[in-house]
Amino acid sequence: MRFGTRRVLVLGGTGEARRLAGKLAGRPDLHVTSSLAGRVREPQLPPGEVRIGGFGGVDGLADWLRSEDVAAVVDATHPFARTITDNAVAAARRAGCPLLVLRRPAWEPVAGDDWRPVPSMAAAAALLPELGERIFLTTGRQGLAHFAGLDLQFLVRAVDPPEPPLPPRTTVLLARGPFSVEDELALLREHRVDALVSKNSGGSMTSAKLVAARELGLPVVMVQRPPRPDAPSAGTVEQAAAWLDAVLRDHAG
Known part of the structure; x- marks a missing residue:
């Protein structure tokens, strides 16, 4: 120095x-x-x-x-x-x-969004069975144990491979943002996603998924910040x- x-x-x-x-x-x-x-x-x-x-x-x-x-x-x-x-x-x-x-700044919902705010990952997991069968889990690789007991089809996106325990039916997609709206729309359609789970991280790196969910009318389970x-x-x-x-x-x- x-x-x-x-x-x-x-x-x-x-x-x-x-x-x-x-x-x-x-x-x-x-x-x-x-x-x-x-x-x-x-x-x-x-x-x-x-x-x-x-x-x-x-x-x-x-x-x-x-x-x-x-x-x-x-x-x-x-x-x-x-x-x-x-x-x-x-x-x-x-x-x-x-x-x-x-x-x-945190993300804020706009007209057309269907957000389901929850206080924790555990609360997000409890809400999912009523929202559909195929879930896009975009919360990163930590905290996935909260979803391990659910018999749903999960698409998990993370930068590095997640460690167990994982849900029994999980497809892992390794990717790092930023992501485009077009790519997110294609991903949601390809995997026939019924609902998304996201932390309210804010920023532009991963916000395209929220736009894509809005366009497709999909619910977003939004985990609130500490x-x-x-x-x-x-x-x-x-x-x-x-x-x-x-x-x-x-x-x-």
Whole structure:
């Protein structure tokens, strides 16, 4: 790290995290470290220094923030990565380090949508038998155990192969977004899908499935986000960069 630079930790894995790292990486006053959890086999790496793997919980992260003299943390993890976010908020407070939660806005239903909001994956699984036989499960590879006891036909899309337990009748499709509306329509028709299950992740990478479901009149079981953490937050990369500038100015003063 160059003399006179300030270290910023970006907890990443999302498109917003990569864009923020790219925006900050070229600044001579900053040393940006992006941290990835390591759950994806071939992650899309952001610009700058990258750290893969956990810190050892709240204590380990707090110690790392102190030892590396981190000036600020931006938690730009997935909206459903609740444990990571809770640990980051607690560790930053313990270390006396400013933290911002960067979360893309959630999707909102529009005219023609048939959304069935549920609070959890377990609630989504309980609702499915009344919606049809063929289910497009687009929640990623984690949490599939909630659906393992259902005798329905599942199409599961994930970046990496999911681990058991899985539903007994499962077809796995390995793919990484973004996806087009045309491709999503073709997929839903090919597999004669009756209903979709999605987490309300927000963003444009996978939103085409919602447009396709709307056009075909299919119900979408939408798992709602965990509660927002008690910490400063931003919805865009630009807002996060402005917050960081303000924090660094205040600290310098």
